[in-house]
Amino acid sequence: xxxxxxxxxxxxxxxxxxxxxxxxxxxxxxxxxxxxxxxxxxxxxxxxxxxxxxxxxxxxxxxxxxxxxxxxxxxxxxxxxxxxxxxxxxxxxxxxxxxxxxxxxxxxxxxxxxxxxxxxxxxxxxxxxxxxxxxxxxxxxxxxxxxxxxxxxxxxxxxxxxxxxxxxxxxxxxxxxxxxxxxxxxxxxxxxxxxxxxxxxxxxxxxxxxxxxxxxxxxxxxxxxxxxxxxxxxxxxxxxxxxxxxxxxxxxxxxxxxxxxxxxxxxxxxxxxxxxxxxxxxxxxxxxxxxxxxxxxxxxxxxxxxxxxxxxxxxxxxxxxxxxxxxxxxxxxxx
Amino acid sequence: xxxxxxxxxxxxxxxxxxxxxxxxxxxxxxxxxxxxxxxxxxxxxxxxxxxxxxxxxxxxxxxxxxxxxxxxxxxxxxxxxxxxxxxxxxxxxxxxxxxxxxxxxxxxxxxxxxxxxxxxxxxxxxxxxxxxxxxxxxxxxxxxxxxxxxxxxxxxxxxxxxxxxxxxxxxxxxxxxxxxxxxxxxxxxxxxxxxxxxxxxxxxxxxxxxxxxxxxxxxxxxxxxxxxxxxxxxxxxxxxxxxxxxx
Numbered sequence: 312x313x314x315x316x317x318x319x320x321x322x323x324x325x326x327x328x329x330x331x332x333x334x335x336x337x338x339x340x341x342x343x344x345x346x347x348x349x350x351x352x353x354x355x356x357x358x359x360x361x362x363x364x365x366x367x368x369x370x371x372x373x374x375x376x377x378x379x380x381x382x383x384x385x386x387x388x389x390x391x392x393x394x395x396x397x398x399x400x401x402x403x404x405x406x407x408x409x410x411x412x413x414x415x416x417x418x419x420x421x422x423x424x425x426x427x428x429x430x431x432x433x434x435x436x437x438x439x440x441x442x443x444x445x446x447x448x449x450x451x452x453x454x455x456x457x458x459x460x461x462x463x464x465x466x467x468x469x470x471x472x473x474x475x476x477x478x479x480x481x482x483x484x485x486x487x488x489x490x491x492x493x494x495x496x497x498x499x500x501x502x503x504x505x506x507x508x509x510x511x512x513x514x515x516x517x518x519x520x521x522x523x524x525x526x527x528x529x530x531x532x533x534x535x536x537x538x539x540x541x542x543x544x545x546x547x548x549x550x551x552x553x554x555x556x557x558x559x560x561x562x563x564x565x566x567x568x569x570x571x572x573x574x575x576x577x578x579x580x581x582x583x584x585x586x587x588x589x590x591x592x593x594x595x596x597x598x599x600x601x602x603x604x605x606x607x608x609x610x611x612x613x614x615x616x617x618x619x620x621x622x623x624x625x626x627x628x629x630x631x632x633x634x635x636x637x638x639x640x641x642x643x644x645x646x
Numbered sequence: 647x648x649x650x651x652x653x654x655x656x657x658x659x660x661x662x663x664x665x666x667x668x669x670x671x672x673x674x675x676x677x678x679x680x681x682x683x684x685x686x687x688x689x690x691x692x693x694x695x696x697x698x699x700x701x702x703x704x705x706x707x708x709x710x711x712x713x714x715x716x717x718x719x720x721x722x723x724x725x726x727x728x729x730x731x732x733x734x735x736x737x738x739x740x741x742x743x744x745x746x747x748x749x750x751x752x753x754x755x756x757x758x759x760x761x762x763x764x765x766x767x768x769x770x771x772x773x774x775x776x777x778x779x780x781x782x783x784x785x786x787x788x789x790x791x792x793x794x795x796x797x798x799x800x801x802x803x804x805x806x807x808x809x810x811x812x813x814x815x816x817x818x819x820x821x822x823x824x825x826x827x828x829x830x831x832x833x834x835x836x837x838x839x840x841x842x843x844x845x846x847x848x849x850x851x852x853x854x855x856x857x858x859x860x861x862x863x864x865x866x867x868x869x870x871x872x873x874x875x876x877x878x879x880x881x882x883x884x885x886x887x888x889x890x891x892x893x
Contacts, residue, residue, distance in 0.1 A: 490751040490760040490767045497737055497748055504735035507697070508805065509723035509752035 314488070325477055332469050340465040341537070346577040347469075347476045348533045353557045353569030354483050355526025360555065361563035362487065363519035364499025365413050366422040370554040372432035373402045373524045375546025377531020379436065382449045382541055391455035391536070395475075398532035399525045406524025410517040429551050436543035448542030452535045462536075472533050479529060486522070487566065495519055499564075560598060562610025571609045649711075650675045650813050650845045651696070656705035658688075658695050658869075665691040667869035669705075673813070678839055678846040680860035682853070682880075684890060688869040689849045690732055693815050697729055698722050709813070724753060728811035730802050732818045732849075738791025742782055742801055745790050746773040749808035772808065780804045780834060796827045803831070807838060813845045820852040828852075832859055857881070865889065 332340040352374050359367045377398035384394035412424040436443050443449065454462045455471075462468045486492055494515045497505035506512045535541055553576055561572025579597075583590040605612040651673040658666040666688045673679050683689050694700040696707050698719045706715045714722060737745050751760060751767040760767060777786050780800045785793060790801055799822065806814050819835070820828055832855060838844055850856035856863065857877035865873040865880060867889045873880060880886055 486761070488765055489762070490747075490765070493740070493744065493748050493751065496740065500737045500739060501735055503699070504731065504737070505748075506719045507699075507723060507729050507731075507735075508749045509720050509809065510748075511718075511720045511752070513718075514757075 321480075325473070328473055329470065332466055337465045340469050342577060342581060344465070344469045344472050344537055346573055347472050348530050348537060349557070349577055350570045350573035351476050351479055351533070352527045352530035353554055353561070353573045354480065355523035355530075356554050356558045357523075357561075357563065357565075357569045358483065358487075358495070358526070359519050359523035360558055361565070361568065362492065362499060363495040363516065363523075365516065365519060366418060367409075367425045367520070367523065368422050368548065368551045368555060369409060369425040369429040369432070369524075370527045371546045371548070371550035372429045373406065373527025374531040374534060374550070375432060375436055375541075375543070376402050376405060377528035378535040378541050378546070379443055379449070379531075380528070381532040382452045382535045383442070385453060385455075385536070386449070386451075395529065395532045398528045400528075402528025402531075403521045403525040406527075407517050407521040409524065410520030413516050413520060414513050426548065426551075429548050433543055433547045436546060443543070446542060448540060449535075450540050452539045452541065454536040454539070468537065472537070475529075475533060479526065483526070484566065491515070491518070556598065558608075560601060560608055562608030562612075565608065565610035565614075568608055568610040575609070648675050649673070650677075650709065651847070652708040652711075653696060654706045654708070656692065656695055656707070657703040658691055658700060659703050664869050666695060669866070669869070669871055671864055671871065671874070673845055673847055675845055676839065676843045677862065678835075678848065678860045680856040680863040680877075681847065681849045681866055682851070682856060682863060683866035687866045689866055690817055691869075692866065693729065693817055693847075693849065697727065697815065720752070723809070723811075726809075726812035727815070728806040728809065728813070729815040730806045730817055730819055732821065734795070734798050734802055736790045736798055736801055736805070739789055741787050742777065742790050742793070743770075743773050743786045745801060745805060746776050746808050749805035753809040769808075776804045776808055779837075781830070796823050799823050800827070800831065800834075803834070807844075810842065811844060813847070816846060816848045816850075818849055818851060820850055820855040828855060835859065853881075 332343055335343065352370050355373070356367060356370050359365050380398040380401055381391070381394040384397060385391055409425060409428055413421050416424060437445055439445070440447075454468050456462065457471060460467065462471050487495070494505070494510050497508075497510055498512060498515055498519070502512050534545075557572030557576045558569055559572070560575055561570065562568030579594055580590055583593055586593055601609070601612075605615070607614075649672050653672070654670050656666050656669045657664070669692060671679075681689055681692070691700065695702050695705075698714075698717050698721075702715060706713060708714065709722075709725060709727065714725065717725075737748065740748065747766055747769045750769045750772060754760070754767045754769065755763055766773075774786075777783055780803065782797065782800060782804070785797065790798065793801065799819070803816070803819060806816070816835075819831060823831060835846065836859070839846060848856060848859060850859075857880075861876060863875065863877055863880045864871055865883070865886050872885050872889065873883050875883070
């Protein structure tokens with residue numbers, strides 16, 4: 312029942328999202344598109360970190376792999392749809408490889424491994440000029456044409472990204488509600504017990520990394536035609552930290568956490584524009600305060616407020632909210 | 647009766663410490679075998695060696711005559727070997743029902759079948775039966791982390807039985823369980839043993855419990871088996887008394 316309501320809510324949200332940019336300028340539409348692209352990559356981080364309990368500081372690198380793959384392929388005349396799939400598949404394959412260290416090392420050691428990978432990929436983007444254009448980047452990335460309709464106008468491209476994000480969001484929803492999702496949660500909560508129950512911890516760990524990274528690749532594939540010019544900067548280590556931060560701020564292990572976290576990361580710089588260089592200081596302070604008082608992130612904060620509101624008027628015999636699989640947060644470990 | 651498990655000359659050292667030092671025994675189908683021994687005698691290490699959780703220094707393990715030495719625990723589990731843990735190992739944020747479905751899902755279907763198939767992997771009914779059998783009915787939708795210690799212990803056992811295993815290794819099932827629940831647990835274990843002909847190996851410190859449950863008991867001291875026999879004989883064995891009380 313609960314999931315049916317969520318589904319309806321989700322559909323309503325999509326309709327609202329489709330209509331919002333009609334009242335926005337071109338730049339507002341661009342920011343909204345950027346938010347969706349960022350949220351898709353953050354969905355992947357949430358799978359790896361929030362559900363499967365692993366660590367990754369490499370999502371921006373996968374964003375880059377997707378972006379460069381799509382830029383290079385489309386400029387070579389390959390249709391966008393095909394480039395999009397290749398971007399996802401390439402990130403899936405590389406993510407699978409990045410998962411192997413996770414079978415041996417855990418927690419911050421694993422974070423360091425992914426950090427090293429992130430630096431490595433960034434160096435490839437910057438130094439292999441023959442392929443990536445180095446610091447000059449790749450210019451004039453074309454937005455695709457869909458069934459004769461050009462996606463060049465900001466609004467058209469936004470709708471296109473909204474459609475793809477919706478599909479990817481539902482795919483993630485399906486994945487997390489399937490027995491796979493339960494197995495991923497088991498990795499996070501108790502890998503030794505999981506293994507003793509026949510759950511192949513190695514296979515599921517690799518899959519979590521591969522699928523989560525593929526979401527980074529898909530996001531990158533949308534990012535390239537959105538910004539129309541890519542260089543190595545947005546795929547460096549710093550942005551990878553930001554992706555992790557988004558998931559933690561939004562609420563690790565909460566399904567909608569990445570959307571909230573991405574909104575904070577994309578919109579906050581816009582709102583705090585008046586503060587200029589103080590923006591990062593304000594952002595950092597907000598994060599510190601949030602983590603100190605609510606380690607389960609903004610989604611956790613909202614859930615806490617909702618349950619408090621519900622508790623007051625409802626009679627005493629009402630059941631407390633079921634901790635369902637999708638909403639299982641991971642408070643202490645992420646604190 | 648055929649032999650389900652053959653443990654042959656198992657050795658396990660951690661640096662210079664020989665935790666398990668040449669242990670061999672067979673377990674017959676349908677048997678409930680007890681393993682007792684003082685703290686630190688290597689009982690849990692022996693379990694972890696049999697189950698592939700630890701790599702053996704030497705020795706072999708056979709299941710139904712097939713060499714399973716060094717197989718990963720998940721592989722062994724899918725071959726029908728299940729276990730419980732000395733320290734509670736449940737999934738605290740999942741509900742009791744979800745814990746049980748998780749315990750059975752990898753025995754159903756294929757990887758792709760589990761991705762695209764039913765969310766409960768067709769295990770809701772089996773989980774309900776297990777919940778009723780272990781009398782956890784009123785707790786089915788509670789997060790497992792909120793259960794009392796004794797209830798979590800029952801859930802831990804229920805999870806081990808979810809996939810209908812042939813062989814179950816129980817590591818101190820009675821530890822920390824109150825006397826009333828203890829009788830319950832014993833009766834549940836005997837019922838499963840009778841009805842499904844599942845084979846049990848039980849590590850236990852509670853002598854009364856293990857002697858009532860098992861027909862045959864092994865005594866492990868400092869990584870070696872020093873005695874074997876029916877409960878009455880073990881109770882009187884001077885070597886066993888010496889090992890427990892010192893000389």
